[in-house]
Amino acid sequence: MDPLNALVALSNFVLIPAIAYGSQLALGALGVTLIYGILRFSNFAHGDSMAFGTMCTILVTWLLQGLGVSLHPFPTALLAIPFGIAATAALLLFTDRTVYRFYRAQKARPVIFVIVSIGVMFIYNGLTRVILGPDDQRFADGERFIISARTFKAMTGLDEGLALKTTQGITVVTAILVVAALFWFLNRTRTGKSMRAYSDNEDLALLSGIDPERVVRVTWILVAALITVAGVLYGLDKTYKPFTYFQLLLPIFAAAIVGGLGNPVGAIAGGFVIAFSEVGFVYAWKKVLGYLLPEALAPDGLVQLLATDYKFAVSFMILVVVLLFRPTGLFRGKSV
Amino acid sequence: MIRTLGLFALVAALIVGTGMVQSWNSALLILNMGLVSAVMALGVNLQWGIAGLFNVGIMGFVALGGLAVVLTSVPPVAEAWAAGGLRVMASLLLGAATVAGAVWVWGRTQSGWLVAAVLAAGFVLYRLVRDPGVAAVEAVDPAATGFLGGLGLPVVLAWPVGGLLAAGAAWIIGKTALGLRSDYLAIATLGISEIVIAILKNEDWLARGVKNVIGLPRPVPYEIDLQNDPAFVERAAGFGLDPTTASTLYTKLGYSVMFTAVLVILLVLAQLALNSPWGRMMRAIRDNEVAARAMGKDVTFRHLQVFVLGSAICGVAGAMMTTLDGQLTPGTYQPLRYTFLIWVMVIVGGSGNNLGAVLGGFLIWFLWVQVEPMAVWVFGSLNDAAQAGLTDQSGALRQGLAGLTAHLAENAQQLRLLTMGVVLLVVLRFSPRGLLPER
Structure with missing residues (x-):
C-alpha cells in the first residue's frame, strides 16, 4: 500500500495528459459548437482548418526562429499564433464568401452544407499538404519541462516521478484564458449577445435588426482563433501531422455532441469527458494498482482495458451511449 | 440518353487515351x-x-x-488453431453472449446499472479467456503467420x-x-x-x-x-x-x-x-x-x-x-480515399441515378490517378517556359522559380485532394444534381 506514489503515478500518466488533451479538445469542440449554433451544420472541414491554422503558425515560427526572435523559456510558436489566427480567419472568411454563402441564400438543407464542407475539407487538406507536405513537423522550442521527473524525485524522495511539460502547462493556462475571453465576449458584448440571440431564434433576431452576415463573419473569426490555438497547443504538446488533425475530427465531434451541440459549456465538459475516458481506457493500470493493492493482489498483466489504437473506439462508444440515452447531450444542447 | 452515351464515351476515350499516351498497363490498372x-x-x-x-x-x-x-x-494455419484457435473462438462467442445478455437485461429491466454490471463482468471473462489464446496464436511463427x-x-x-x-x-x-x-x-x-x-x-x-x-x-x-x-x-x-x-x-x-x-x-x-x-x-x-x-x-x-x-x-x-x-x-x-472519394464519385456522377454513380466512379478515379502526372508535367513546362523567358540577369528569380516548381512537383501527389475538393464544389454549385441527374 503506497497511496502517495499511486497518486503521483496517476497524475503523471493519466491526470496531467488528460487535462492537457481535454483542454485541446474543448477548444476544438467550442469551434464545432459555435458553427453548429450559428450556421446550423456539422463542419467536416474542422480538423483540416485546424491543420491549416497550425501550419501557418509553424511557418511563421520558423521565420521568427530564423530571425533570432525567441521567447525563452516559452515556445516561439506563442508569438506566431496571432499570425496563424489571421491567416486562418482570412481563409475561413474567404471560404464562407465563395462557398457557404451561396447555400445560405438558398436556405439549403443542413445535409447539403455537410456535403459542401466535405468538399472544403478536401481543399484544405490538399492545401496544407501541398504547402508543408504530409509529414510530421516539430516546432516546439524553449524549456521542455516545468518539472522534470528527476527533479521531482529529488525534491520529494518518492519512487515515482512527476513530469510536467511546459507545453502542458501552457495548454491549460492558454485554454483557460481563451475560454474566459470567449465567454466574456458571448455574454457581455453587444456582438456576442447578438450571436446568442441569432443562435436561439433566427427569425426573432432578424426582426430585431441583427445583421446575419455580420454574425456569421464574427463566428468564423472566433472559430479561426479557437481552432488555431487548439491546433498549435496540440502540435506543441504532441506533434503536427495533417492526418492526425483530420482524425481529431472524431473526438472533437464526440466532445461537442456529448456536451450538447450548440452549448459552449457542454463543449468544454464534453472535451474533458472524452479526454479522460480515452486516456483512462488505454492506460495500463498495472503500476497504479500495484501501489494501491496489497502485494498478494498485485496484478500480473498490464491491466490495460484496451490497446492504444482503440482510443477512437472509446470516444465513439461514449458518443453512441449519449446519443441513444440522452440525445441532447449532457448539457441541453439544441438537437433532434 | 445522348448525354449518358456521350459521357461514357468520354470515359472510354480517356482510358484508351491513357493506353496510347502512357501504357496499356496503366490504362488497364485505371x-x-x-x-x-x-x-x-x-x-x-x-x-x-x-x-x-x-x-x-x-x-x-x-x-x-x-x-x-x-x-x-x-x-x-493448423498450428495456430491447435495453439489457441478454439480459445479465441470461445472468447468471441463469450463476447457476443455478453452483448446479447446486456441487450436482454436492458429489455427486461431498463436498469442501466445492471447492464453495466453485465458488460463489465462479461468483459473481464472475455479478456481472461481471450488473452492466453491470442498470445498463443500470435506466437506461432510470427514472421510468417501468427494468425489463424x-x-x-x-x-x-x-x-x-x-x-x-x-x-x-x-x-x-x-x-x-x-x-x-x-x-x-x-x-x-x-x-x-x-x-x-x-x-x-x-x-x-x-x-x-x-x-x-x-x-x-x-x-x-x-x-x-x-x-x-x-x-x-x-x-x-x-x-x-x-x-x-x-x-x-x-x-x-x-x-x-x-x-x-x-x-x-x-x-x-x-x-x-x-x-x-x-x-x-x-x-x-x-x-x-x-x-x-x-x-x-x-x-x-x-x-x-x-x-x-x-x-x-x-x-x-x-x-x-x-x-x-x-x-x-x-x-x-484512409477515410479520404475510401469514404469521401466515393462520395465525390456519387455526387459528381449524379446521386439517385445508378448510371451516374458508375460514371462518377470511372471519371473521378481517372482524375484521382492522373492529376499527379498532369500536374508534374504542367509545373515542368511552366518552369521551362519561364526559365526560357527570363534573361540571365535575373539569376535569383530563376532559382526561386525553379525551387518553387520543384517543391510543387514534389508535392504534386497532394494536388489530387485539392482537385477533388474543387470538382465536388463546382459540381455542387453549378450542377447540383450531378452529371447525369436522376430522372
Whole structure:
C-alpha cells in the first residue's frame, strides 16, 4: 500500500495528459459548437482548418526562429499564433464568401452544407499538404519541462516521478484564458449577445435588426482563433501531422455532441469527458494498482482495458451511449 | 440518353487515351480500379441517392470486404488453431453472449446499472479467456503467420462472403445508429469505420494486423507461369507482343472481365430495384418520410434494409479490390480515399441515378490517378517556359522559380485532394444534381 506514489503515478500518466488533451479538445469542440449554433451544420472541414491554422503558425515560427526572435523559456510558436489566427480567419472568411454563402441564400438543407464542407475539407487538406507536405513537423522550442521527473524525485524522495511539460502547462493556462475571453465576449458584448440571440431564434433576431452576415463573419473569426490555438497547443504538446488533425475530427465531434451541440459549456465538459475516458481506457493500470493493492493482489498483466489504437473506439462508444440515452447531450444542447 | 452515351464515351476515350499516351498497363490498372470504384459508388448511391441515408463509414465496409478475402481464401494455419484457435473462438462467442445478455437485461429491466454490471463482468471473462489464446496464436511463427488463417476456399468465393460480412456489420450498426439525424448518423458511421480499421490493425490473430497478409491467392494465372508456357508465348508473338508485356496485360484483362461481370450484374439488379415498386417506395420515403409513414410504410425497417444492401455492395467491392491488390494492408485505409472519394464519385456522377454513380466512379478515379502526372508535367513546362523567358540577369528569380516548381512537383501527389475538393464544389454549385441527374 503506497497511496502517495499511486497518486503521483496517476497524475503523471493519466491526470496531467488528460487535462492537457481535454483542454485541446474543448477548444476544438467550442469551434464545432459555435458553427453548429450559428450556421446550423456539422463542419467536416474542422480538423483540416485546424491543420491549416497550425501550419501557418509553424511557418511563421520558423521565420521568427530564423530571425533570432525567441521567447525563452516559452515556445516561439506563442508569438506566431496571432499570425496563424489571421491567416486562418482570412481563409475561413474567404471560404464562407465563395462557398457557404451561396447555400445560405438558398436556405439549403443542413445535409447539403455537410456535403459542401466535405468538399472544403478536401481543399484544405490538399492545401496544407501541398504547402508543408504530409509529414510530421516539430516546432516546439524553449524549456521542455516545468518539472522534470528527476527533479521531482529529488525534491520529494518518492519512487515515482512527476513530469510536467511546459507545453502542458501552457495548454491549460492558454485554454483557460481563451475560454474566459470567449465567454466574456458571448455574454457581455453587444456582438456576442447578438450571436446568442441569432443562435436561439433566427427569425426573432432578424426582426430585431441583427445583421446575419455580420454574425456569421464574427463566428468564423472566433472559430479561426479557437481552432488555431487548439491546433498549435496540440502540435506543441504532441506533434503536427495533417492526418492526425483530420482524425481529431472524431473526438472533437464526440466532445461537442456529448456536451450538447450548440452549448459552449457542454463543449468544454464534453472535451474533458472524452479526454479522460480515452486516456483512462488505454492506460495500463498495472503500476497504479500495484501501489494501491496489497502485494498478494498485485496484478500480473498490464491491466490495460484496451490497446492504444482503440482510443477512437472509446470516444465513439461514449458518443453512441449519449446519443441513444440522452440525445441532447449532457448539457441541453439544441438537437433532434 | 445522348448525354449518358456521350459521357461514357468520354470515359472510354480517356482510358484508351491513357493506353496510347502512357501504357496499356496503366490504362488497364485505371480500368480495373474504376470498375471497383463504380461498384462502391453503386452501393453508396443506393443508400444516399435512393434512400437519402448519410453514411460516411464506407471505408469500414470496404475493409471488411478485404478481411473476407483473407478469411476465405488463405489456407488455415493448423498450428495456430491447435495453439489457441478454439480459445479465441470461445472468447468471441463469450463476447457476443455478453452483448446479447446486456441487450436482454436492458429489455427486461431498463436498469442501466445492471447492464453495466453485465458488460463489465462479461468483459473481464472475455479478456481472461481471450488473452492466453491470442498470445498463443500470435506466437506461432510470427514472421510468417501468427494468425489463424482462413478457410482455404477459392478466392472468388470471398466476394459474396465480403458482402455478407459487410451486411452483418451494417445490420448491427443500423440497429443502433439509423434512428439518428443525418449529421449524427454521419459522425457515428465515421467513427465505426475508424473502429473497424483499428480492429484490423490490432487483432493480429485475425489478419496479422499491420504486418499485412501478402500473397493472397489469385483468380487469374500468375504472369511467370504464362511466360513459361510455350503456347502462350507463341500466341503473344502472334499479336506482336513480347511475353512479359503480354502476360501482365493478360492477367489484368482477366480481372477486368470478372469485375465487369460483377458490375453489370449489380447494375442490372440496381436498375430493376430502382424502377420496381420497392424503388418508388424508397424514393417516396427519401422525399417525405412523414408522408410515407402516414401511408403505412415501415420507414425504420426500410432504412435498415437499404443500409444493409448498400453496405453489402461496398463489401463486395472491397473484397474485389483486395483480390486485385493480392494483399490486405490495414495501414493503407484512409477515410479520404475510401469514404469521401466515393462520395465525390456519387455526387459528381449524379446521386439517385445508378448510371451516374458508375460514371462518377470511372471519371473521378481517372482524375484521382492522373492529376499527379498532369500536374508534374504542367509545373515542368511552366518552369521551362519561364526559365526560357527570363534573361540571365535575373539569376535569383530563376532559382526561386525553379525551387518553387520543384517543391510543387514534389508535392504534386497532394494536388489530387485539392482537385477533388474543387470538382465536388463546382459540381455542387453549378450542377447540383450531378452529371447525369436522376430522372
